[in-house]
Amino acid sequence: MSTDEEYEEDELQALSETEGECEDGVLQFSDSLTGEVKPRILLMGLRRSGKSSIQKVVFHKMSPNETLFLESTNKICREDVSSSSFISFQIWDFPGQIDFFDPTFDYEIIFRGTGALIFVIDSQDDYVEALSRLHLTVTRAYTVNPDINFEVFIHKVDGLSDEHKIEKQRDIHKRANDDLNDAGLERIVLSFYLTSIYDHSIFEAFSKVAQKLIPQLPTLENLLNIFISNSGVEKAFLFDVVSKIYIATDSSPVDMQTYELSCDMIDVVMDISSIYGLANSEAALPYDKESTAIIHLNNSTVMYLREVTKFLAMVCFLPKDSFGRKGLIDYNFHCFRKAIEEVFDVRVKVQQNRKLLGQRRWSKLTAANTR
């Protein structure tokens, strides 16, 4: 074990002891010592900017209107998202008022294991304070861990006209980057997204954030490219059916309408299956190996959904003519699924090895502490 890792574990151990009284789902550190280490996604931003709403809508299927009744978060809330074999990370929702100068908040430990930091800015509010907070957060995080992906969600854009949205994005982009340039930190890259929980933009933005944390992404894209070019398909997405995050697509550009249609198709399949398709009513998901759907659109395009793994589905768009060769498409899909399984097998093996290593470290640590 490297000295760095030893140091981090000592710190985590100390912190887990001080955070001992946390409730379920609220910050606890011991898992990272015993089990698989999942990349962290931090949700930060000012109070009421919409952090908890984003988490609830994307990962808990909460309807956007219900978020009006969400109470303010006053503790760091951690949640594991490991619904699919590829999407495996933790989301940490921070209370808006977190103070970097508070000695009990050890931001170094938190940032060290972070994959992405999402900073939420309420676009319907004055964002001067949010921008200075963004600057402080990003510079702190970058000094601890320069590998973090910094993602800025310009949120609640549902109330703005298209012109206004672009204007705000340009202004926020300019001001945030100017602040970084003034501090001599132009090497920090911020990515900006216009988001709202009232449409699909939040799912699209989260998809892009999650994709950056999937090490197998180039392989998946490659497989999708091979699949579409040999099957007469125009566009294919690989979806996590629970969150409707697309974890990969082929290399042609993504058009928002296609993405929205795919999300709607997944909703239709899940809704119909949960009403009519469940043989065993205790099954966790109304989705299994038999799940498949074909929708003919009125513009001669066919949408085709197939199950790939327990939690992944492929949704593709193809012209009606190409769908005539369904046998070929199904054969190619079969090959695609086999390849995905192989990628998945490698990942499972790596995870098992990591877990073993973690358990060994944990027993070493506890043995050392009891001595």
Ligand SMILES: Nc1nc2c(ncn2[C@@H]2O[C@H](COP(=O)(O)OP(=O)(O)OP(=O)(O)O)[C@@H](O)[C@H]2O)c(=O)[nH]1
């Ligand atoms: N119009 C609009 N309102 C939103 C959107 N997202 C969240 N909200 C509203 O913003 C308010 C605050 O949302 P929260 O999710 O509680 O905000 P938060 O950032 O978690 O707040 P703290 O827990 O205090 O840090 C709620 O009333 C939400 O309904 C959005 O995309 N559009």
